[in-house]
Amino acid sequence: xxxxxxxxxxxxxxxxxxxxxxxxxxxxxxxxxxxxxxxxxxxxxxxxxxxxxxxxxxxxxxxxxxxxxxxxxxxxxxxxxxxxxxxxxxxxxxxxxxxxxxxxxxxxxxxxxxxxxxxxxxxxxxxxxxxxxxxxxxxxxxxxxxxxxxxxxxxxxxxxxxxxxxxxxxxxxxxxxxxxxxxxxxxxxxxxxxxxxxxxxxxxxxxxxxxxxxxxxxxxxxxxx
Amino acid sequence: xxxxxxxxxxxxxxxxxxxxxxxxxxxxxxxxxxxxxxxxxxxxxxxxxxxxxxxxxxxxxxxxxxxxxxxxxxxxxxxxxxxxxxxxxxxxxxxxxxxxxxxxxxxxxxxxxxxxxxxxxxxxxxxxxxxxxxxxxxxxxxxxxxxxxxxxxxxxxxxxxxxxxxxxxxxxxxxxxxxxxxxxxxxxxxxxxxxxxxxxxxxxxxxxxxxxxxxxxxxxxxxxx
DNA sequence: CAAGCGAGACGAGACGGTTCGTTTCGTCTT
DNA sequence: AAGACGAAACGAACCGTCTCGTCTCGCTTG
Numbered sequence: 001x002x003x004x005x006x007x008x009x010x011x012x013x014x015x016x017x018x019x020x021x022x023x024x025x026x027x028x029x030x031x032x033x034x035x036x037x038x039x040x041x042x043x044x045x046x047x048x049x050x051x052x053x054x055x056x057x058x059x060x061x062x063x064x065x066x067x068x069x070x071x072x073x074x075x076x077x078x079x080x081x082x083x084x085x086x087x088x089x090x091x092x093x094x095x096x097x098x099x100x101x102x103x104x105x106x107x108x109x110x111x112x113x114x115x116x117x118x119x120x121x122x123x124x125x126x127x128x129x130x131x132x133x134x135x136x137x138x139x140x141x142x143x144x145x146x147x148x149x150x151x152x153x154x155x156x157x158x159x160x161x162x163x164x165x166x167x168x169x170x171x172x173x174x175x176x177x178x179x180x181x182x183x184x185x186x187x188x189x190x191x192x193x194x195x196x197x198x199x200x201x202x203x204x205x206x207x208x209x210x211x212x213x214x215x216x217x218x219x220x221x222x223x224x225x
Numbered sequence: 226x227x228x229x230x231x232x233x234x235x236x237x238x239x240x241x242x243x244x245x246x247x248x249x250x251x252x253x254x255x256x257x258x259x260x261x262x263x264x265x266x267x268x269x270x271x272x273x274x275x276x277x278x279x280x281x282x283x284x285x286x287x288x289x290x291x292x293x294x295x296x297x298x299x300x301x302x303x304x305x306x307x308x309x310x311x312x313x314x315x316x317x318x319x320x321x322x323x324x325x326x327x328x329x330x331x332x333x334x335x336x337x338x339x340x341x342x343x344x345x346x347x348x349x350x351x352x353x354x355x356x357x358x359x360x361x362x363x364x365x366x367x368x369x370x371x372x373x374x375x376x377x378x379x380x381x382x383x384x385x386x387x388x389x390x391x392x393x394x395x396x397x398x399x400x401x402x403x404x405x406x407x408x409x410x411x412x413x414x415x416x417x418x419x420x421x422x423x424x425x426x427x428x429x430x431x432x433x434x435x436x437x438x439x440x441x442x443x444x445x446x447x448x449x450x
Numbered sequence: 451c452a453a454g455c456g457a458g459a460c461g462a463g464a465c466g467g468t469t470c471g472t473t474t475c476g477t478c479t480t
Numbered sequence: 481a482a483g484a485c486g487a488a489a490c491g492a493a494c495c496g497t498c499t500c501g502t503c504t505c506g507c508t509t510g
Contacts, residue, residue, distance in 0.1 A: 031457095031458070031459060031460095031504075031505065031506095032459075033459070033460065033504095036459090036460075036461095052369065053369050054369060057493085057494065057495090058494080058495075058496085059493085059494060059495085060494095062461095066461080067460085067461070068460065068461045068462055068463080069461095069462090069463090069495095069496080069497095070459095070460085070461085070462090070496095070497085070498085071459080071460065071461075073496065073497080074459080074460095136368055136369060137369065139368060140364075140365035140366075140368050140369055141365075142425065143361055143364060143365055143424050143425070144277065144278055144279060144361060144362065144365055146426065149425065149426055153425075153427065157427075182437065184428075185418075185434075185437060185438065185441060188418035188421070188422065188438075189414050189418055189438070189441060189442070192417035192418040192420070192421040192422075193410075193413035193414055193417040193418075195417070195421060196413070196417040196420060196421060197413065197417075199368050200367065200368070200374065200378075201371060201374055202378065202382075203409075209410075212407065212410060213410065213413075213414070216410060216414060216445040216446070217414070217445065219444065219445040219446075219447075220441040220442065220444040220445035221441070221444075222444075256479075256480070256483070256484060256485095257484080258484070258485065261484095261485075261486095282468090282469065282470090283469080283470075283471085284468090284469060284470085285469095287486095291486080292485085292486070293485065293486045293487060293488085294470095294471080294472095294486095294487090294488095295471095295472085295473085295484095295485085295486085295487095296484080296485065296486075298471065298472080299484080299485095
């Protein structure tokens with residue numbers, strides 16, 4: 001029914017995000033109301049923070065956004081998709097207006113210091129209440145919806161993962177970690193414990209914890225002397 | 226309303242599970258129909274495996290179990306609680322009839338071999354379709370419900386965690402890992418990557434992966450020579 | 451250039467259907 | 481006699497679809 005489906009469930013998704021960021025002047029393109037779009041995403045984030053994910057409702061989002069329900073159903077296939085987009089929009093706005101910029105991580109030349117700072121910052125981000133609720137909700141949705149998981153992996157996780165990997169390559173070149181280090185395994189060992197501790201609330205996310213974690217992971221991939 | 230609430234939402238929970246395992250002969254106790262209880266837990270597990278968690282319904286559980294809805298609402302506060310109980314009952318039945326037996330892990334004297342075998346077995350368990358759906362669903366629920374998370378941590382995670390810790394203490398005594406090893410950090414680094422890889426479907430759970438993971442974690446806590 | 455036209459997104463809300471959690475009833479066990 | 485049980489009806493909440501009438505565009509036509 002829709003000339004161009006903005007949020008596709010399949011792997012192939014040609015720049016829905018770009019579509020919303022770049023002005024929409026090409027002829028024949030569906031005229032999407034950007035004010036409504038933002039209002040929906042904002043409302044979704046607010047409501048999930050207030051009421052919790054279980055009580056998040058399309059009708060409530062529409063009501064708070066001052067929007068007809070059909071406007072939501074027209075552009076998103078599921079509640080999870082709205083949520084993913086709202087988190088996506090949040091992180092993109094936080095980083096600037098421009099589209100698709102490659103992410104780069106700080107590189108002072110000292111991996112240990114850089115990683116410790118990065119992990120502390122990540123832990124702090126996890127503790128931010130305005131991030132907490134939406135991301136927690138999004139994770140629930142992702143765990144049970146492979147399609148959504150694929151979009152998330154492609155749009156959110158992949159760029160960040162690549163930035164981390166790039167930082168580790170730099171460290172590997174500098175001889176600070178083993179030359180044959182498996183970067184994916186390294187990153188799994190570094191981030192998963194932090195992530196799981198947060199997701200399952202199995203412990204506090206203190207700087208002490210993240211520092212000790214970084215030290216331990218670095219010990220697992222020592223450079224040859 | 227209920228003389229004794231079988232599934233409490235607060236931290237304090239005096240042996241609901243024991244209550245269901247040990248025969249219920251004490252006078253003044255509510256007469257709970259054990260046939261119904263089992264039918265409900267079985268139905269919940271079957272349905273979540275068939276239809277997925279999103280389509281799991283109290284009404285459907287009641288219908289399949291041949292039970293009135295009220296019988297479910299009488300004994301469990303939420304859908305998540307039913308699910309937790311059904312997973313709990315499954316793992317307990319699998320291990321034997323007796324109540325509350327301490328779990329022990331294999332100890333051949335070789336930590337690396339034991340951990341590799343354990344991780345392979347864990348990975349295989351994660352891949353079992355009859356485990357997959359309920360546990361995935363349970364995790365979603367736990368991530369958004371701190372009360373349920375507390376019960377889960379106490380009833381399911383804690384005993385297993387302690388068994389793992391005990392196995393590591395043995396290894397520490399044997400001088401196979403560092404004397405000052407932080408066991409909790411060790412276990413986080415060992416299990417979280419596997420767990421997250423499964424939960425987020427970010428990669429295959431191959432024996433190669435778990436083996437390399439075990440090796441890397443052991444490298445992070447080397448014994449003094 | 452300006453007036454008119456048609457496509458399509460929009461806000462609003464009615465619709466039937468499903469599930470919720472509660473309540474009532476009669477039965478059966480203890 | 482008390483209380484848990486199966487069954488089923490109930491109002492409320494949301495679901496996802498649909499139909500309105502309105503509005504904003506881009507294109508055509510005079």
